[in-house]
Amino acid sequence: MGEKIVETKTNLDSTTLKKLQQLVQINLDSEKGFNEVSHDIKDKSIASVFIELGSQRRKNASELKELMTWNGEVPVEDGSYLAAFHRAWISLRELLSGGSTYAILSEAERGEDAIKKAYEDVLIATAGSAVNDVLTRQYAIVKAGHDRVREMRNSHHSSENSGKDEGVAGVEDVEMESIRDHMDVIASCGKKVGVVDRLEAGTIKLTRNDSPDNLHHYLPASWVSKVDSRVYLNKNSRETEQGWKASASACSSGTC
Numbered sequence: 001m002g003e004k005i006v007e008t009k010t011n012l013d014s015t016t017l018k019k020l021q022q023l024v025q026i027n028l029d030s031e032k033g034f035n036e037v038s039h040d041i042k043d044k045s046i047a048s049v050f051i052e053l054g055s056q057r058r059k060n061a062s063e064l065k066e067l068m069t070w071n072g073e074v075p076v077e078d079g080s081y082l083a084a085f086h087r088a089w090i091s092l093r094e095l096l097s098g099g100s101t102y103a104i105l106s107e108a109e110r111g112e113d114a115i116k117k118a119y120e121d122v123l124i125a126t127a128g129s130a131v132n133d134v135l136t137r138q139y140a141i142v143k144a145g146h147d148r149v150r151e152m153r154n155s156h157h158s159s160e161n162s163g164k165d166e167g168v169a170g171v172e173d174v175e176m177e178s179i180r181d182h183m184d185v186i187a188s189c190g191k192k193v194g195v196v197d198r199l200e201a202g203t204i205k206l207t208r209n210d211s212p213d214n215l216h217h218y219l220p221a222s223w224v225s226k227v228d229s230r231v232y233l234n235k236n237s238r239e240t241e242q243g244w245k246a247s248a249s250a251c252s253s254g255t256c
Contacts, residue, residue: 007130010070016129017073019122020064023135024075026118027061030054033111043101046152050108053145057115060138067131103201103248105153112146119143178227179204185219186230187237196231201248204231217244 007013012020034054038047065075119139126132176199183196185206194206197216204219211217225234233240 009067009130012067012071012130016126016131017068017071019126020068020131021073021076023118023122023138024061024064024068026115027057027064028076030111030115031057031061037104037108041104046101046105049148049152053148056141056145060141063134063138067134102153102156103203105149105156107201109146109149109153112142112149116142116146176202176221176224179224179231182207183227184230186232187240188225188232188234189236191237193233193237193240203245203248205248206244212241215246217246218248218250219244 005011007016031054034050034057038050038054041047041050068075116139119135119142123132123135123139126135129135179196179199181196181198184192185194185196185204187193194217195210197205197207199205200218202221204221204224206217206219208214208216219233219240223233223235223240224231226232235243
């Protein structure tokens with residue numbers, strides 16, 4: 001039997017190289033997203049943080065691309081391998097024209113959730129590899145960025161709700177956290193009005209297949225009265241269908 005080849009940073013196996021390619025892509029996507037949004041967002045303190053995080057992601061991608069070059073691989077020069085990550089940034093850009101700061105930061109956090117999970121998955125898939133030290137260090141940087149965006153989101157949520165009854169706002173947060181994809185949505189009159197596709201920018205996005213007009217509709221968090229195995233609204237079916245919106249930004253801007 002031949003000796004097992006020991007993996008080194010200049011002799012990575014195909015699985016490790018494939019995973020590095022994926023992380024290069026998502027870091028490039030993240031850099032592009034943060035940089036584009038930083039130019040348009042009104043809050044300059046948030047823009048500054050986004051520029052900093054974009055710079056971190058560019059450095060991550062450059063380091064990973066160098067490892068791939070050492071192994072004779074040609075790294076990608078663009079991103080978008082993760083659909084969920086790409087959707088989050090598209091939604092975020094849509095919100096810039098009228099969404100609240102909290103809604104914008106909620107979408108940014110969703111993108112951060114995706115890149116953080118991508119690193120966690122790669123660390124599991126490449127456990128014990130020669131690049132584990134690099135990936136572990138980059139993961140710590142990504143997680144710190146994720147936590148920073150989440151803290152900004154929570155801070156803006158508190159300030160935007162400072163004029164509301166604190167007890168009511170707290171209940172709303174708990175209810176939204178309990179909502180899962182594919183839950184039935186029930187109006188106060190008992191009629192089913194849709195099915196949850198996913199949460200988006202602080203709103204409930206309904207599936208298109210269960211819609212009367214085959215379109216997505218969005219409901220604000222304030223309409224939720226209770227969540228168990230289903231989502232219950234404080235609006236009847238007529239009020240719901242008259243008031244739902246065609247985009248998360250329309251709901252988040254307070255027109256629902």
